[in-house]
Amino acid sequence: DQQVKQNSPSLSVQEGRISILNCDYTNSMFDYFLWYKKYPAEGPTFLISISSIKDKNEDGRFTVFLNKSAKHLSLHIVPSQPGDSAVYFCAASEGGSQGNLIFGKGTKLSVKP
Amino acid sequence: DVKVTQSSRYLVKRTGEKVFLECVQDMDHENMFWYRQDPGLGLRLIYFSYDVKMKEKGDIPEGYSVSREKKERFSLILESASTNQTSMYLCASSPGDITLRTDTQYFGPGTRLTVL
Numbered sequence: 001d002q003q004v005k006q007n008s009p010s011l012s013v014q015e016g017r018i019s020i021l022n023c024d025y026t027n028s029m030f031d032y033f034l035w036y037k038k039y040p041a042e043g044p045t046f047l048i049s050i051s052s053i054k055d056k057n058e059d060g061r062f063t064v065f066l067n068k069s070a071k072h073l074s075l076h077i078v079p080s081q082p083g084d085s086a087v088y089f090c091a092a093s094e095g096g097s098q099g100n101l102i103f104g105k106g107t108k109l110s111v112k113p
Numbered sequence: 114d115v116k117v118t119q120s121s122r123y124l125v126k127r128t129g130e131k132v133f134l135e136c137v138q139d140m141d142h143e144n145m146f147w148y149r150q151d152p153g154l155g156l157r158l159i160y161f162s163y164d165v166k167m168k169e170k171g172d173i174p175e176g177y178s179v180s181r182e183k184k185e186r187f188s189l190i191l192e193s194a195s196t197n198q199t200s201m202y203l204c205a206s207s208p209g210d211i212t213l214r215t216d217t218q219y220f221g222p223g224t225r226l227t228v229l
Contacts, residue, residue, distance in 0.1 A: 009153070043205075043222045046219065089155065099216045104155060105155035106155050
């Protein structure tokens with residue numbers, strides 16, 4: 001049973017517009033959430049994270065929103081750029097898990113010029 | 114900057130061969146992880162290690178073993194490679210201090226393994 005779900009396998013957005021990537025989770029014990037970006041033939045790179053004590057974290061063009069009651073988080077990219085085209089993975093962990101992350105299956109974002 | 118390196122970017126092996134994938138991190142991280150990534154399946158955890166000589170099974174350990182003799186090095190071993198082990202293999206490390214919630218994992222570039 002998937003504990004972290006990314007229900008959209010792909011997303012296409014026009015350059016300059018907002019990209020919104022969604023992630024749902026089922027484990028209420030998760031208290032730390034991360035987004036990774038992955039280009040083909042490369043390892044994932046850490047993008048942004050959020051602790052469950054917050055509902056928003058912002059870093060430049062990237063903002064992550066957390067809705068604990070809905071067990072939902074989203075990554076907003078504004079404005080989207082062609083270089084943002086990649087697969088985005090959502091991940092979650094719970095306190096005491098010694099750093100184990102549970103990953104979603106990823107969403108492939110395509111930003112068209 | 115955290116640096117995680119993997120011994121090969123691309124590897125081609127034959128069925129039945131013993132395969133070693135090496136991973137080295139230079140940030141004195143406690144935790145190290147091996148994943149495989151397959152289209153539509155995301156990242157699946159094979160094995161992880163919290164300390165030297167410690168290892169724990171992940172979600173898909175069958176057909177794999179690991180070795181961690183030194184803190185900075187974590188090896189993944191395919192005792193007898195099979196075609197269904199053709200995949201992208203990713204190594205990661207994290208600081209592992211759970212009191213600080215440093216759960217962020219840092220990944221190497223990956224090894225694309227093809228088993229013929």
